Amino acid sequence: MAIVDVRGLSKTFRVADKQPGLGGTLRHFVQRRHRLVPAVQDINISIEAGEIVGFLGPNGAGKTTTLKMLTGLIHPSAGSVRVAGHEPFRRQADFLRQITLVMGQKQQLIWDLPPLDSLRVHAAVYGIDTAESKRRITELADMLELDEELTRPVRKLSLGQRMKAELMAALLHQPAVLFLDEPTLGLDVNAQVRVRSFLADYNRRTGATVLLTSHYMGDITALCERVLLIHQGRLFYDGSLEGLTDRLAPCRQVRLELRHALPAQMFESYGSLESQNGNEVRLLIERDQLTRQVGRLLADFDVCDLEVNDPPVEEIIGQLFRQRDAT
Amino acid sequence: MLGDAMFGSKMFRRTVVRYWRSLRSFWGAALAAEMEYQINLLIELLATGGNLAGSLFVLSLFYRSGHGLGGWSWEAALVVLGMYTVLDGIASTLLQPNLSTIVGHVQNGSLDYVLLKPIDSQFWLSLRTFSPWGLPGIVLGLVLVVVGAILAGATPSLQDVLLTGLMLICGCLILYSLWFILAATSIWFVKVWNATEVLRSFLAAGRYPISAYPIGLRLFFTVVLPVAFLTTVPAEALLGRASFSWLAASGLVAILSLLASRWFWTFALRFYTSASS
Numbered sequence: 298m299a300i301v302d303v304r305g306l307s308k309t310f311r312v313a314d315k316q317p318g319l320g321g322t323l324r325h326f327v328q329r330r331h332r333l334v335p336a337v338q339d340i341n342i343s344i345e346a347g348e349i350v351g352f353l354g355p356n357g358a359g360k361t362t363t364l365k366m367l368t369g370l371i372h373p374s375a376g377s378v379r380v381a382g383h384e385p386f387r388r389q390a391d392f393l394r395q396i397t398l399v400m401g402q403k404q405q406l407i408w409d410l411p412p413l414d415s416l417r418v419h420a421a422v423y424g425i426d427t428a429e430s431k432r433r434i435t436e437l438a439d440m441l442e443l444d445e446e447l448t449r450p451v452r453k454l455s456l457g458q459r460m461k462a463e464l465m466a467a468l469l470h471q472p473a474v475l476f477l478d479e480p481t482l483g484l485d486v487n488a489q490v491r492v493r494s495f496l497a498d499y500n501r502r503t504g505a506t507v508l509l510t511s512h513y514m515g516d517i518t519a520l521c522e523r524v525l526l527i528h529q530g531r532l533f534y535d536g537s538l539e540g541l542t543d544r545l546a547p548c549r550q551v552r553l554e555l556r557h558a559l560p561a562q563m564f565e566s567y568g569s570l571e572s573q574n575g576n577e578v579r580l581l582i583e584r585d586q587l588t589r590q591v592g593r594l595l596a597d598f599d600v601c602d603l604e605v606n607d608p609p610v611e612e613i614i615g616q617l618f619r620q621r622d623a624t
Numbered sequence: 625m626l627g628d629a630m631f632g633s634k635m636f637r638r639t640v641v642r643y644w645r646s647l648r649s650f651w652g653a654a655l656a657a658e659m660e661y662q663i664n665l666l667i668e669l670l671a672t673g674g675n676l677a678g679s680l681f682v683l684s685l686f687y688r689s690g691h692g693l694g695g696w697s698w699e700a701a702l703v704v705l706g707m708y709t710v711l712d713g714i715a716s717t718l719l720q721p722n723l724s725t726i727v728g729h730v731q732n733g734s735l736d737y738v739l740l741k742p743i744d745s746q747f748w749l750s751l752r753t754f755s756p757w758g759l760p761g762i763v764l765g766l767v768l769v770v771v772g773a774i775l776a777g778a779t780p781s782l783q784d785v786l787l788t789g790l791m792l793i794c795g796c797l798i799l800y801s802l803w804f805i806l807a808a809t810s811i812w813f814v815k816v817w818n819a820t821e822v823l824r825s826f827l828a829a830g831r832y833p834i835s836a837y838p839i840g841l842r843l844f845f846t847v848v849l850p851v852a853f854l855t856t857v858p859a860e861a862l863l864g865r866a867s868f869s870w871l872a873a874s875g876l877v878a879i880l881s882l883l884a885s886r887w888f889w890t891f892a893l894r895f896y897t898s899a900s901s
Binding site (some may be wrong): 369389400409 | 638645646648651652653656657660713727732733734736737739740741742743748897
């Protein structure tokens with residue numbers, strides 16, 4: 298059975314509508330108008346134990362709202378949610394022990410104290426005995442390469458060290474499902490890479506399920522085989538990352554460097570011409586035609602250099618969202 | 625059946641142990657965090673001492689001019705002032721440090737972390753931290769209570785002393801509940817624009833015996849903002865002049881306000897979880 302099972306999930310918020318200016322402010326004060334804003338509409342997701350799933354979408358797409366419904370922080374307006382066999386919004390202790398939520402922009406460690414003090418509080422709250430919590434702390438510290446940082450006040454740690462300590466606090470109770478909302482936000486490239494490899498390692502070792510949102514495509518490509526794409530509250534892609542590129546970008550880009558410049562129309566039969574700049578020609582060729590057309594190009598022209606590229610995933614997704622917005 | 629009951633009681637014991645361990649870890653961490661700022665102890669001692677001296681001076685003015693306060697002798701009024709100082713110390717030690725952070729939790733969204741802990745959120749929010757700097761106030765207040773009682777020639781029995789303690793606990797619970805409810809409204813108003821500070825300044829009315837106030841205020845401080853139960857009733861219990869009806873009322877108000885705070889919190893959370901984003 299799926300560890301995360303979501304059927305027909307929707308959430309509608311009632312927000313106050315205010316016109317700008319003094320008149321608008323007064324009207325807003327005297328007679329408040331509300332309108333209903335659908336944040337999430339009819340989402341179906343099923344995640345098996347042990348999967349790492351990336352959750353993508355522009356700001357305001359409904360990612361955080363969905364995560365909050367999955368963790369039980371907000372009630373759904375419609376639909377059903379089951380996580381680890383529980384209905385999240387009842388927030389039963391047994392459910393809470395099995396999940397964790399990490400929010401990149403919010404911290405839960407005690408600011409003035411070293412992480413170890415916060416970890417002690419967590420151990421007590423989750424009812425983990427001292428010997429066991431020591432064992433887990435050693436193991437996690439080892440995986441996260443934290444050592445003397447654990448005895449230094451949190452306020453004196455770098456952002457990357459703090460995030461690793463936050464992850465430690467979030468994982469001390471060995472949750473089966475991890476909800477990570479922008480876990481690498483603001484981290485430098487090195488720290489991002491370390492957090493990513495830790496998450497992959499943690500998933501391998503414990504078989505924990507991970508659902509993560511991120512603005513950094515690197516997080517998604519490094520960790521997730523499966524991605525969910527959400528836009529304006531609706532889920533419109535659920536599948537592998539490669540499948541997404543295949544579906545959204547059926548063409549690959551071929552860059553040719555020729556010994557002599559040639560007129561553009563000579564390339565029309567090979568693919569669609571993207572650009573031509575002196576000796577350099579860029580063509581878009583459909584994937585299934587790629588080998589045949591590249592073979593022809595090499596045979597027909599005097600080619601100095603040839604390069605085949607996939608357009609970057611960010612670009613594909615960005616393009617997709619723009620198309621959706623336009624329709 | 626018996627097995628179920630035994631299992632139930634075992635679960636209950638484990639829960640109690642877990643909460644007790646949590647509380648110890650909360651306060652251990654709080655103490656460690658506060659100890660980062662040693663100079664606070666000195667400042668707090670000076671502030672409490674200064675405050676108390678000011679209140680004593682104002683109180684003495686009433687008696688010097690021969691006014692008296694609502695039929696209370698100078699010595700008995702000292703007991704009330706002592707009770708107030710104890711309560712104010714408790715507010716500085718526990719209520720203020722914990723309840724004032726609720727607004728922040730709502731504003732910056734860290735309330736989400738609290739709600740995802742397998743521990744009662746009201747317990748967490750009410751007892752998560754404590755500030756040792758209110759302790760001098762409690763000690764000074766107790767000294768004043770004892771001195772006042774001796775000067776007033778009171779000879780309380782052990783029962784009276786226990787009753788006084790109980791009344792003081794009732795006072796604390798009433799104060800806590802009012803404060804907590806006010807702080808919980810931050811879920812709607814987000815900026816509870818220091819409403820809790822207004823509450824605290826009203827409490828200053830508890831420095832003097834309730835009978836010193838005109839009848840209208842007396843009613844207000846008994847029924848609307850039950851200041852009377854916070855300081856006057858415990859002082860009366862110690863001086864052996866408390867009537868049974870006041871003692872019973874104090875206990876009843878304490879229980880009711882505690883239940884009200886509980887109900888209000890679940891109500892506020894229902895709103896939070898259906899409207900927040």
